[in-house]
Amino acid sequence: MAYTFRFIPYFLVLIGVFCSAVALASEQPLHHQLKVKLLPATSEIQVEDRIHIPEHMLSQTTATRLEFSLHAALSVAVNKSDANVTQLTDPMANHARLVPLKRYAVTLPVGQTSFLLTYNGQIHHAVRDPSLEYARSFSYSPGLIAEEGVFLASSTAWYPRFAEDMVSFHLDVRLPAGWDGVSQGKLLQEQSTATIRHIVWEEKHPQDDIYLVAGRYQRYQQTTGPVAAYVYLRSADEALAQQYLDATERYIAMYNQLIGPYPYAKFALVENFWETGYGMPSFTLLGPRVVRFPFILHTSYPHEILHNYWGNGVFVDYRKGNWSEGLTAYLADHLVSEREGKGVEYRRDVLQKYRDFVDKEKDFPISQFTSRHSPSTEAIGYGKTMMMFHMLRQTLGDEEFTQVLRAFYQQYQFQQATFDDLLITFNAQADQDFSTFFQQWVYQSGAPNLVLESAQATPKEQGYQLTAVIKQTQSGAPYLLNVPIAVHLAEESAARQMQIKIDQAIHQITMDFPTRPVQIDIDPQFDVFRRLDSREIPSALSQGFGAENPLLILPTDVSEELMQAYQTLATYWQKTQTGSLEVVRDDQLQSLPANRTIWILGWQNKFSQQLMNSLAEQGVAKTAEGLQLNGEHWQQNKHAVVLTARQPADPDQTLLWVAADQSAAITALARKLPHYRKYSYLVFEGNELNNVHKGQWSITHSPLTQRITQTDDTDFISDHVGTLSPRRALAK
Structure with a gap:
């Protein structure tokens, strides 16, 4: 389970019109020397930014004219600048998800290499709900300054953005007393008085963003070797903080050995004030519930640490496709499963997502992937890309595969890199031609059968x-x-x-x-x-949520309260899931259609026994008081149950049964079940829906x-099956 979100502002896509995408390794980035004062109570920000222009952006013979964009609510004090700054009359068109912008031009005389920009204003874009169809999406804001906390990024346009992608910065921040702030890089200075918290962050290496996150934090830290580990929590919890500090040390040590030296001075876990799962250079911003999930330490957390190598160490040129999510998933999520002996199951789940959520209309080459916003984009951008790297590893072997990745990391650190750069590196390091491989897996949609x-x-x-x-x-x-x-x-x-x-x-x-x-x-x-x-794969909830035209059958023989709850669930799924969900009552059908995926709701649904019949070989049976499943009896009045089975006449279609006797549990299932897509069966307990049993059916007939x-003995019978050789994980 990985929550990483990378911002890709629309104006960064447009700047490709004006400049080349990637600065050469020898070129210095544009440098911001920022003095920032934040006033959360009024959503105000005051900034002085001394902007140092690198040589390759300056004209040596005539005045240099540069354009930049800034949030439209920020007022620029032109008369305080030591250069000629003017607002342009043709503002850039706004993307629907981003902030209003104003564009400016600055003219520097020959020989001048920096200028001062002073601006202030209010920034508050309320947190809003994510895309309804994607259960794993988080609520989102491009940026806000509020009493609850501060989140600023390039998506906020809170600092001047030029055509040059990469920047470095020195960030001097003043906050109210009791607050703290986090950005990329190294903490150079901190001081607290009765009224002010003063902190200074610096990152000299090129970055594709400048983040500033602030809140009322309890900070914990430990340092082993050159990397400092920090945990910023919104309430004191020393035990939780220590778990994250130890995990940081452990995973950085693992990736140092696997890939190379960790590229930043620190890694920090920062608790946000709304649910997020963002990965930034040298820190991750996780929501208050997410940060306390016990499994996060061993799933999403190493994923976020690894993003400091892929995506935040070697940057992505999003105009040419996002390779970093797949590689990070492979060396974090897949590697963790592989170390637990579950690599085969992980890869099967990845392939199952592609089968269940990607049809011809939703397919696209991974070279066109930028970020996930639906199950189908996740299946391609994360899953297919991850499998591409797995196939490269299978071709080269573990040692040579890791050698190529180390070389790629060393060559492109703090630069943008593309799939083409990966191809060049694999060709050179492995002394093979992978052109056909990359052509069919990166630039071509589809998959073999x-x-x-x-x-x-x-x-x-x-x-x-x-x-x-x-x-x-x-x-x-x-x-x-x-x-x-x-x-x-x-x-x-x-x-x-x-x-x-x-x-x-x-x-x-x-x-x-x-x-x-x-x-x-x-x-x-x-x-x-x-x-x-x-x-090849078990029936699972993903087939119900990924179906094009599923049928949902409501039970008739239930109380009005339960019927209302089931109808609410059906309405919610009609709004949030990708398929065109048709809803009927069980008394409106004489028999189940044999060629559709069907949701059967309710213990009392007259078609529930047909699903039970399909699961007889799994030992599943409905009883007078509940359900027999995996040798245990689950009571109808205490448990909510979810089962899946293949359609008997058409194994490409799935039957799914959802049953609960409490209306509150049914309502909660509507939002909860999309998070359990890979499972064949689930049992929940109580109105809080604590998951007490889950799993996948075994496959017996691939x-x-x-x-x-x-040919010499047609009557020969043998049930002998040999063992497959165990595989070593890519890292210990």
Whole structure:
């Protein structure tokens, strides 16, 4: 679970019209020397900014004219500037999600390399709800100064933004007493009096943003080696702070060894005053509930620390695609799962998200991904990109793969980098040509579909010969793939594992073995990005939330209170989920449609038993007082239950059952269930809906696994299955 959000202001996209995207490594960034006074009670900000212009932006022979943008509510004191500053009459068009802007021009005479800009005003953009369709989105504000706290970023346009992307800064901040503030880089100075809190932050390395976050904080810190660890909490909690301080030290040590030296002087956990999950250079801004989730320490938190290498250490040129989220997910979220022995399950879940949420109309190349705002954009920008890096690792091996990443980090640190830069680095470091690989995975939409057409064994003088046919059934040209296979031999405890190259729509493989092969698995550990067959994955909530035209069936035989609660749930999902949800009552149908994904609501729904019948082999049974599931009995009057099953006549469709006997629980389920998309079954307890049981059904009949036909003995039967070799995690 990763919450990182990167701001991509619209005016930063537009500046590509005016300048080249990336400054050369040898060029100095534009430098802001800021003196800031914040007055949260009145949402006011007062700024003096001495702006130092780097040489490559200056004309050596004539006056230099530069343009910049600033929040429209900020008044510029032109007469206090030591340069000619004028407001332009053609303000930049505003993007719907961003702040109003004014544009200015400044003219510097030959030889002048800096100028002073003084401005002040009020900034308060109220926190608003996120995109309704995306359950993992947070409420959002481009920036505000308030009694509750302060959040300022490039999205706020609180400091002058020039065509030059990268900046460095010295930030001198004065706040009311009892407050504290955080920005990137190193804390140089701090002082508190009875009325004022004075802090100074500095970051000399190029940055693509200047953040300023402030609030009434309790600060905790510890330093081991060159990196300081900070925790800023809105209320005292020494035990919680220590957990984060220890985790910071642990994960920075791991990534220092895996990738290279951590690029900043500190890493800070900062608690926000609304729910967020933002990753900034050298700190993360997490909401009050998020920061106290116990699993965050081992999931999202290493993800945010790693973003200081990818995204905030090597920056992203968003105009050419965002590679950092996928790489960060791979070396944080996937790596954590891999260290727990759950890498296969993690990759299967990633592929399942793509299958359940991305159809042809929603697909796009990962080179066009900037940030996630829906399940489909997450499945592509995070999931597909993550799998691309996994396939590169499978091709090169762990050692060479990490060597390439170290070289990429070293070469592009504090610069913007693109997918093309990654390609150049992989080609040079691995001494291979990955052009075709990047073309099909980065710049092309879609995914291969693999089918195991046949597999048979023929006896030879010594041993057996296995012949198998693998097909790519997607439309368009076949992919060039390295596909792992496992062959199970009757007399060997471990399966034979190998990779085969496939570049045709129909590919036949022939292999010799000393003993009888009895089973073949194609990509058994989900190492290839592909569109999964529905029979490879368990039924799950994601299929209900990702369906194009799901049907929802309300129960008739319930109280008016419960019926109202179920109707409220249905209405909420009609507004927030991607598909076109049709709602009917169970007394309006004679039978269930066989070709649709269907939500069945209520213990009393007359169609609930049909779902139970589909789950009989899983040991699920409805009883007079509740439900039998996984050897335990869950009582109807105490538990809310969610089950999923495949449609018997069409395994590409799913049946989903949601049942509770308390109206408050039903209302809460409406908002809660989209966060549990990967699960096949769930049990909640009480009106607070504490999750007490969850899981995924096991898969017993994958179409990419076949018992091998024996040409010499058609009656031969063996249920022998060898073991697959365990894999080491990429880092300890």
